[in-house]
Amino acid sequence: MKLRIGIVGCGSISEFRHFPEYLQRSDVEVVSCYDSNRTRSEKMAQLFGVKVAPSMEELVQNPAIDAISDCSPNHQHSVVTTMALQHGKHVLCEKPMALTAELCRAMNATADKAGKLLMIAHNQRLAPAHVKAKAIIQSGELGRVLSFRTTFGHKGPEYWSEEKSNKTWFFSQSSSGFGVAGDIAIHKIDLLRYLLGDEFVDVQATVFVADKKNPDGSPIAVPDNLVSIVRMKGGSYGTLTASWTYYGPEDNSTVLYCEKGIMTIYQDPEFQLRVSKFGGEDVYFKIGEIQTNDKQSNSGIVDAFVEAIHRGGPAPISGVDGLRGIEVVEAIFESSKTGRRVAVGHS
Numbered sequence: 001m002k003l004r005i006g007i008v009g010c011g012s013i014s015e016f017r018h019f020p021e022y023l024q025r026s027d028v029e030v031v032s033c034y035d036s037n038r039t040r041s042e043k044m045a046q047l048f049g050v051k052v053a054p055s056m057e058e059l060v061q062n063p064a065i066d067a068i069s070d071c072s073p074n075h076q077h078s079v080v081t082t083m084a085l086q087h088g089k090h091v092l093c094e095k096p097m098a099l100t101a102e103l104c105r106a107m108n109a110t111a112d113k114a115g116k117l118l119m120i121a122h123n124q125r126l127a128p129a130h131v132k133a134k135a136i137i138q139s140g141e142l143g144r145v146l147s148f149r150t151t152f153g154h155k156g157p158e159y160w161s162e163e164k165s166n167k168t169w170f171f172s173q174s175s176s177g178f179g180v181a182g183d184i185a186i187h188k189i190d191l192l193r194y195l196l197g198d199e200f201v202d203v204q205a206t207v208f209v210a211d212k213k214n215p216d217g218s219p220i221a222v223p224d225n226l227v228s229i230v231r232m233k234g235g236s237y238g239t240l241t242a243s244w245t246y247y248g249p250e251d252n253s254t255v256l257y258c259e260k261g262i263m264t265i266y267q268d269p270e271f272q273l274r275v276s277k278f279g280g281e282d283v284y285f286k287i288g289e290i291q292t293n294d295k296q297s298n299s300g301i302v303d304a305f306v307e308a309i310h311r312g313g314p315a316p317i318s319g320v321d322g323l324r325g326i327e328v329v330e331a332i333f334e335s336s337k338t339g340r341r342v343a344v345g346h347s
């Protein structure tokens with residue numbers, strides 16, 4: 001029997017990733033979708049041949065749906081995902097998981113109680129060069145990762161969000177919560193945890209508004225830039241930066257400085273991974289591009305979700321992974337506010 005899916009939120013991420021990635025699979029049927037803006041749900045229904053649910057409640061209560069994708073704006077994740085779990089649905093929830101660590105913990109408790117799978121869409125883990133880099137680290141051939149730098153920046157969500165204007169919810173404190181930190185820095189936070197197999201200990205960070213403006217010309221209320229020094233439990237330090245004001249090409253790169261060599265990831269558009277082993281030759285891998293806002297490809301997140309459900313779990317990127325990311329983001333804001341290095345709280 002096919003896995004029956006409902007999609008909540010019919011903006012850009014569902015249009016460019018969730019719908020197409022589900023519809024590529026023969027073992028899945030997308031039953032219906034819901035968006036608080038009816039024009040959007042009708043557009044997706046027409047584009048992808050699915051029904052429009054009259055309300056979010058109707059969609060998450062529908063017994064003909066097994067699992068949902070929560071593609072609503074950040075502040076709605078805790079509402080939509082919680083309600084779906086309570087009605088016995090597995091959930092693929094977009095990142096950032098929620099606006100506070102406390103809400104993340106409550107969502108995890110709900111998933112546990114319901115016995116349903118909760119997965120967070122930290123898709124950077126699935127990008128081929130990241131998977132390969134992780135395998136190389138695990139093989140031990142480059143030794144320990146001593147330090148690193150990682151960055152994610154582009155020209156801003158107002159060019160991506162379905163609204164295509166500075167009115168976007170991404171610029172609103174109440175809807176976005178963390179600005180660039182929850183939007184794209186969180187991808188790199190999760191990536192570092194995945195690549196290094198390690199947890200964050202503390203952060204020294206500054207978040208600031210460099211350029212983005214509301215429609216009335218005032219600076220936006222959430223940061224459009226983040227610069228930080230981070231320390232991992234295993235002892236390595238690195239920099240993590242994120243920006244909505246890289247007005248040239250996107251930068252989605254990571255460099256790992258290891259004991260026996262250097263790995264450069266998604267820096268060269270032609271060779272997504274370069275491994276420079278000291279005393280040896282550089283090896284260049286051409287193993288698949290990462291998605292950019294202007295160029296989409298299958299992120300693998302939907303496949304990973306569907307396959308985890310078929311296997312009976314667990315989710316490969318769990319609610320605890322989502323929570324860990326939010327804990328780092330909370331420490332980043334605390335550090336920026338106080339000017340101090342701040343410990344990352346684990347619970």
Ligand SMILES: NC(=O)c1ccc[n+]([C@@H]2O[C@H](COP(=O)([O-])OP(=O)(O)OC[C@H]3O[C@@H](n4cnc5c(N)ncnc54)[C@H](O)[C@@H]3O)[C@@H](O)[C@H]2O)c1
Binds near residue numbers: 034
């Ligand atoms: N994994 C990734 O790489 C990635 C990339 C982009 C966005 N996202 C995440 O996906 C989520 C959606 O972002 P987007 O880019 O599609 O934004 P978007 O602005 O393009 O679309 C958001 C949609 O949600 C709808 N909406 C608002 N409130 C709603 C509600 N209460 N219930 C249902 N729908 C509602 C809006 O009408 C809009 O159609 C965000 O959490 C964002 O962080 C993830």
